[in-house]
Amino acid sequence: MTALAETPLIEAPLIEAKGVTRSFKVGAGLFNRKRTLHAVNGIDLTIRKGEVLGIVGESGCGKSTLARILLGLLPPSTGTISFQGRELSTLDRRAVARQVQPVFQDPYSSLNPRRRIASIVSFPLDVHGIGTAAERRRRALEMMDLVGLPARFADRYPSELSGGQRQRVAIARALVMKPEIVVCDEPTSALDVSVQSQILNLLLDLRRELNLTYVFISHNLAVVEHIATRVAVMYLGRVVELAETAELFANPRHPYTTALLASILTPEPGLGIPETGLGLAFPDPLNPPSGCVFHPRCPNAFGPCATVVPRALGQHPAGLVACHLHDPDYNTANNQGNRPS
């Protein structure tokens, strides 16, 4: 662990996703044929040790599906996931769970209401048959201490805890296996802001102390800007832009990223409510638009956008953008002139 920690960036990725897709068959009533919904549609992604990869995008764009794939909870329909250079499908599910642990949004439904807190936290140890009962309890208490839960909560039930305390339980449970990566899916979305800041501080402290790697999914862009080191922007099952956080927020390249950033409402009176320029053509995931899936809402759409799927451009894996505006094959001076700016 320590040897790895001293050489943070220049090493093989912890997780590498290549061409990952995931589709679901969805039924539309008794008489209709089942249709295919492409929840995740061709994602290449690497996650490097020590980074916090933020994933943003509107609801339904596939963030949680991708999270479950990265956690090994859901197999991809096509494509591969490798973990530390070894393909996930060849690894034992439990071996993966040791290294990649989840924290989910809902601190109410994600904890078993009939178990006491200490036993919820030590549950992964039970599953993996690690230690004696006494050792497991001691470890659970250590974890509770680490996340700021008093030992007197050990024998309480989740219903006796507040939302923020329950989310601490979920984090303690995720950390008890000493994982490499914690995948946090909207971990603060159900919490009040005063509790959200406590949980964000905790995640940041733990990352420093334990040299953790996070995948941090959120629809709150201000939170992602605060915690992430790199950000992937998803739209309708695809990553449309990926960049270092400061770069993405300072120089968004994909028109969808620009619109997302414009939608952030900061408490600055006088600035008013921004015009996103996105229109109302919300996409139907069962019948996605042709070409660039964003083109019906894109204020910059031009020639090829309605017919040609944009390729991912840029110095992969550090950053990429999938938009014809940045494709030298399309974006000639001529096209620039046709753009509505």
Place this chain on the structure above:
Amino acid sequence: MTRPILEVANLSVDIRTAGGTLQAVRDVSFSVGRGETLCLVGESGCGKSVTSLAIMDLLPRAATRRVSRLAFDGVDLARSGKGAVNALRGNRMAMIFQEPMTALNPAYTIGDQLTEGYRRHKKAGAAEARERAVHLLEKVGIAAAGDRLGQYPHQLSGGLRQRIMIAMALMCGPDLVIADEPTTALDVTIQAQILRLLAELQRELGIALVLITHDLGVVGRIADRVAVMYAGEVVENGTAAEIFTHPRHPYTQGLMDCIPLPGRTKPGERLGVIPGVVPSLVGGIQGCPFRDRCPHARPVCAETPPVKTQGEHAWRCILEDA
């Protein structure tokens, strides 16, 4: 100053629960000027929704309301019979809820639901009501408005449903709209669109808006005036400019420090926190409800704190300026 469209003075709401009487709202006073946007802001459970239901006379049976004055356009509704409120509600004062699906009836078409109140309050015919509905759907940015009238709520996206709720609230040409977390369930891009729409319509039609939200970002961008609620009380009240540049109540200050704000907070650094938890509202609350969590608390805070004022800015705290 012209007469406010809404005046609320000393509003308290008790709710009977199995555990005892819950003092959900305590001694809340505020007023809303014509065409003005007032935001009620605070964390969950602080009494925002109960306050709005109390104004609209829609409280659950278990709740008891006490209010020394609740005036709409100068008429004290607390002293008029039920009929007075019923005639106003959905007519001159309308409400928009967080989840349109709970407010829209799944069994009726959009058209039926849009026109029902209008026909009742304005004694209008079907054709006239339909025409007004189409006009308002277009106004809230819905294309092919005529076709939408025949659709059912479940056939529409969340963003569209919320637009329809806004159109419905506007049907009778209200003077006051109370919107309770109207964009909390929506994506950020849709939220910005809906809030922009609300603000534009509000300005154009001269409507007073009471917008309830837990999101300080929303407040900062839309409010003329802000009332900050904590544990059932309005702890601070003032213009948006004042509240954001010079918050006086330690709770308001704490809340602002919790949110990441580029330029003020540094990425990756610790954010501010408010230690502890909200006190139980069951049984009596004495003194300042924030004192267990307040960095400035002193023994005297166990007594009811005074209301300090400076111009239009008022706060309930022993401190002149925390």
